[in-house]
Amino acid sequence: xxxxxxxxxxxxxxxxxxxxxxxxxxxxxxxxxxxxxxxxxxxxxxxxxxxxxxxxxxxxxxxxxxxxxxxxxxxxxxxxxxxxxxxxxxxxxxxxxxxxxxxxxxxxxxxxxxxxxxxxxxxxxxxxxxxxxxxxxxxxxxxxxxxxxxxxxxxxxxxxxxxxxxxxxxxxxxxxxxxxxxxxxxxxxxxxxxxxxxxxxxxxxxxxxxxxxxxxxxxxxxxxxxxxxxxxxxxxxxxxxxxxxxxxxxxxxxxxxxxxxxxxxxxxxxxxxxxxxxxxxxxxxxxxxxxxxxxxxxxxxxxxxxxxxxxxxxxxxxxxxxxxxxxxxxxxxxxxxxxxxxxxxxxxxxxxxxxxxxxxxxxxxxxxxxxxxxxxxxxxxxxxxxxxxxxxxxxxxxxxxxxxxxxxxxxxxxxxxxxxxxxxxxxxxxxxxxxxxxxxxxxxxxxxxxxxxxxxx
Numbered sequence: 001x002x003x004x005x006x007x008x009x010x011x012x013x014x015x016x017x018x019x020x021x022x023x024x025x026x027x028x029x030x031x032x033x034x035x036x037x038x039x040x041x042x043x044x045x046x047x048x049x050x051x052x053x054x055x056x057x058x059x060x061x062x063x064x065x066x067x068x069x070x071x072x073x074x075x076x077x078x079x080x081x082x083x084x085x086x087x088x089x090x091x092x093x094x095x096x097x098x099x100x101x102x103x104x105x106x107x108x109x110x111x112x113x114x115x116x117x118x119x120x121x122x123x124x125x126x127x128x129x130x131x132x133x134x135x136x137x138x139x140x141x142x143x144x145x146x147x148x149x150x151x152x153x154x155x156x157x158x159x160x161x162x163x164x165x166x167x168x169x170x171x172x173x174x175x176x177x178x179x180x181x182x183x184x185x186x187x188x189x190x191x192x193x194x195x196x197x198x199x200x201x202x203x204x205x206x207x208x209x210x211x212x213x214x215x216x217x218x219x220x221x222x223x224x225x226x227x228x229x230x231x232x233x234x235x236x237x238x239x240x241x242x243x244x245x246x247x248x249x250x251x252x253x254x255x256x257x258x259x260x261x262x263x264x265x266x267x268x269x270x271x272x273x274x275x276x277x278x279x280x281x282x283x284x285x286x287x288x289x290x291x292x293x294x295x296x297x298x299x300x301x302x303x304x305x306x307x308x309x310x311x312x313x314x315x316x317x318x319x320x321x322x323x324x325x326x327x328x329x330x331x332x333x334x335x336x337x338x339x340x341x342x343x344x345x346x347x348x349x350x351x352x353x354x355x356x357x358x359x360x361x362x363x364x365x366x367x368x369x370x371x372x373x374x375x376x377x378x379x380x381x382x383x384x385x386x387x388x389x390x391x392x393x394x395x396x397x398x399x400x401x402x403x404x405x406x407x408x409x410x411x412x413x414x415x416x417x418x419x420x421x422x423x424x425x426x427x428x429x430x431x432x433x434x435x436x437x438x439x440x441x442x443x444x445x446x447x448x449x450x451x452x453x454x455x456x457x
Contacts, residue, residue, distance in 0.1 A: 022046055023226075023227040024040050024045050024049070024227050025215065025231075026051065027051045027205045027231065029055075029200060030235060031186075032420065032428075032431045032434055034182075034183040034431070035431040035434065038189060041197055042193070046197065049201055049227065051205050052201065053205070056204055065180075066176045066325045067177050068108065068176045068320060068429060069087065069176065069429030070084060071124035071135070072110055072121060072123055072124040073120065073124075074295050074297070078123050078126045078127050081126065084429065087433045097188070098184075098189040098192065099192075100188055102181035102182040103182075104178075105174070106174075106323055107171060107175065107293070108292050108294070108295070109294045111142060111159070111294060112168075112300070113300065117169055118167075120169070121169050134172050136169060137169055138155070138170045141154070142167070158381050160379070165297060174293060176322055176323075176429075182428075187200060201225070204221075207244050208232065208245045214228045217230060229417075230418070233420045235423070236269045236350075237352055238420070238421055239350070243351075267398055268346070268397055268398075269346045269355065269396055269397075270344055270346070270425075271346060271394060272344075272394060273364045273371070273392060275338055275368045275375070275388040276327075276336070276391070277338075278334065278385040278386060279336060280333075280383075280385055288336075288382070293321065293322055296321065296378060298317060298374075312397075318340050319371060319374050320339055321337070335389075341367055346394075362392065363391055363392035364392075395424065397425070398422040420438055
């Protein structure tokens with residue numbers, strides 16, 4: 001995989017273990033940051049310090065109860081499908097090492113027009129040998145209301161997709177993760193495998209400075225962290241941190257393959273709104289007890305619009321749906337969560353204040369109303385409790401049309417600092433595989449699996 005790098009001469013032996021005295025700082029303790037820290041330790045880094053901004057009040061999109069993960073990619077990207085499959089394979093081992101559970105296997109449906117479903121299925125089949133074996137054509141189950149092509153498959157009688165958008169495949173190996181529990185499990189697994197080598201520091205990184213022999217990371221508290229390597233995985237807040245660090249002699253100016261001196265050139269922050277519809281316990285544990293995650297495409301247009309590519313086109317005409325998940329912070333009730341719709345980009349130079357203000361809001365009411373109408377039309381027999389609630393989140397998107405601009409592909413390093421962006425709203429589920437790629441790039445590699453390295457753990 002391509003990556004923008006400089007000072008590669010300092011990275012001898014990047015494909016193997018690192019020197020035993022090397023240290024690293026990871027800015028950002030989301031799923032990707034936590035996964036990257038674990039993989040840096042696995043690669044032999046002596047110690048890793050993770051800066052946890054959420055612990056001091058920074059907004060985060062991963063502070064939620066459920067993020068879906070399935071083998072198939074909605075845009076048909078085999079690179080994302082491969083990361084999805086690798087992460088699904090790794091979960092059992094991570095949970096065993098950590099002694100904590102974060103993954104719920106409930107299956108996944110891809111529902112929509114024939115071309116959309118076929119492409120998604122092919123991405124999963126191409127991502128690993130035998131992956132297609134877990135994908136079952138269940139289109140007949142979407143038409144059990146008497147329409148042509150229907151059958152006697154009544155596993156999901158509460159679903160009523162629109163005619164023409166009623167093709168479907170089912171992945172029995174898929175499900176959803178609890179992002180906060182997954183972060184905790186990544187930390188616990190790292191501690192179990194590498195005792196005393198991981199440190200998590202609550203704080204806000206305000207400046208990253210390249211210095212002779214390493215990197216200096218300043219925190220708002222006044223503490224300064226020193227390490228040989230630094231990975232910036234701050235999501236939507238990464239650009240603001242780069243801007244605050246830009247006067248330190250062009251920290252990222254030597255990057256190859258980037259526009260000017262900005263390794264996040266072309267990456268934009270998109271406002272997203274999710275809707276939460278409540279169901280009572282009897283419905284969640286009865287009628288919907290076997291509900292899978294769902295990707296439902298129903299209004300795919302012909303262009304990507306301002307998002308510049310296939311991601312924007314698919315997002316604009318589709319939704320993702322989670323099965324009922326209990327939210328302790330919301331009266332301990334069950335909610336079905338869904339999101340989707342067109343990207344809504346913030347200014348390219350958006351700062352922390354604007355992002356925090358958005359994340360503290362309930363999102364866009366018009367988007368929430370649209371999402372609610374889609375879910376009620378798809379699941380007309382489900383007795384939802386009251387009107388939808390909503391909340392805001394953000395994604396980082398490559399506005400140049402590079403839907404394949406995954407975290408590691410958008411990474412740039414000076415030999416000591418790596419910055420990650422354009423995760424396309426997909427990084428939480430396959431964070432383990434992405435973290436492996438980012439750790440490899442941070443240590444001088446290409447992000448591709450090393451010889452003899454499996455996708456597990």
